[in-house]
C-alpha cells in the first residue's frame with residue numbers, strides 16, 4: 377500500500393469509522409469485462425466491453441470508403457478511467473455528501489458499465505458510467521501509426537476527502553509497437569488532503585495493448601483494449617504504476633465512414649417523490665447497532681404537548697389578571 381493510501385487510512389482512522397455501508401449485505405454488480413492483471417492480447421472477435429448492442433452498425437460498409445491521412449475525420453473514445461475509482465467517488469464512503477462526477481467540453485457520461493449496487497445503478501444520484509470523449513483531430517498514417525486526439529473534461533469531486541480530479545483531452549498514440557494514452561491530469565486538493573495538488577498536462581497516463589485491427593468501410597475500431605497505469609503521480613500515489621485501469625474502446629473514422637451512434641448518456645434517478653410531509657431521507661447508510669441511532673433533538677411530542685398546555689394556561693392567567701382591576705374601578 378502506498379504512503380498516500382496509508383495517510384488516507386490513518387486520517388480516516390482519526391476521524392472515526394468511515395463506512396457504515398453493510399458490506400456483507402451489499403452486492404456490487406460489475407457489468408463489464410475487467411482487464412486481466414497482466415496485459416492480455418486483445419481479441420477483436422469478442423464483444424467489446426464498452427460497446428452496447430445499439431452501437432453495432434448493421435448497414436453495409438460504404439463502398440470505396442477508406443481511412444487515409446486525408447480522410448480521417450471522426451471517431452470517439454469510450455473509457456471509464458477506473459471503475460473502482462468511479463465507485464469510490466460516485467457512491468462515496470460512509471454516506472459522503474456533495475460528491476459529483478461531471479463531464480464538459482465534448483465529454484459525456486454514458487450509461488455503459490455503470491456502478492450498480494443492490495440492483496440500483498448510480499445509487500447515490502451521481503452518474504457512474506464510462507465516459508465518451510468526442511473526436512478532435514488525428515494525425516493518421518496507418519492502423520499501426522497514428523495519434524488520435526479527443527476532446528472533453530471529466531471532473532470527479534469528493535469534497536469530504538478534499539479533492540477534485542480532472543481528466544481532459546485524452547489522446548491515443550501508436551507507433552513502432554508502442555501504444556500510449558495521454559491526457560491532461562489535474563488533481564486539486566484542499567487543506568487536509570493527504571496529497572499535494574498535481575498538474576500534469578499531456579502526461580502519459582496509460583499503456584495500451586493495441587490490437588492488430590484493420591479499418592473496415594473507413595472505420596478503425598479498437599474494442600476493449602487493456603490499459604495499465606503509466607504513472608502513479610496521476611493519482612497522487614493511490615494507485616501504483618502498472619495498475620489495471622478500465623479497458624478502452626476507440627473508433628477512428630473517415631469522413632465517408634458509417635459510424636455507430638454514440639452510446640446513451642447516463643440517466644440518474646431523481647430523488648424519491650416527497651409527499652410534502654415526510655422530508656426524512658431514506659435510511660440507507662445510518663449507523664447500525666446501539667440505541668438511540670440518531671441524536672436526540674429534545675423536540676419530542678410529549679414535551680411539545682406540555683409546552684402547549686403551559687402556554688395556554690399562562691395566557692388565560694394574564695387575561696384574568698388584566699380583567700379584574702377594570703371591574704373593581706367601576
Ligand code: HEM
Pocket residue numbers: 384385387388391394458460461464469536537538539563565568569570571572611612614615
Ligand atoms: C488527495 C486526496 C485524495 C485522493 C486523490 C484519494 C484517492 C483515492 C483513491 C484513488 C482511492 C482508491 C479507490 C479505489 O479504486 O477503490 C482511494 C481510496 C480510499 N480513500 Fe482516498 N483519496 C484522497 C483523500 C482521502 C481522504 C482525506 C480520506 C479519509 C478521510 C480517504 C480515504 C480513503 C479510503 C478509506 C479509501 C479506501 C476505500 C476502499 O477501499 O473502499 N481518501 N482514495
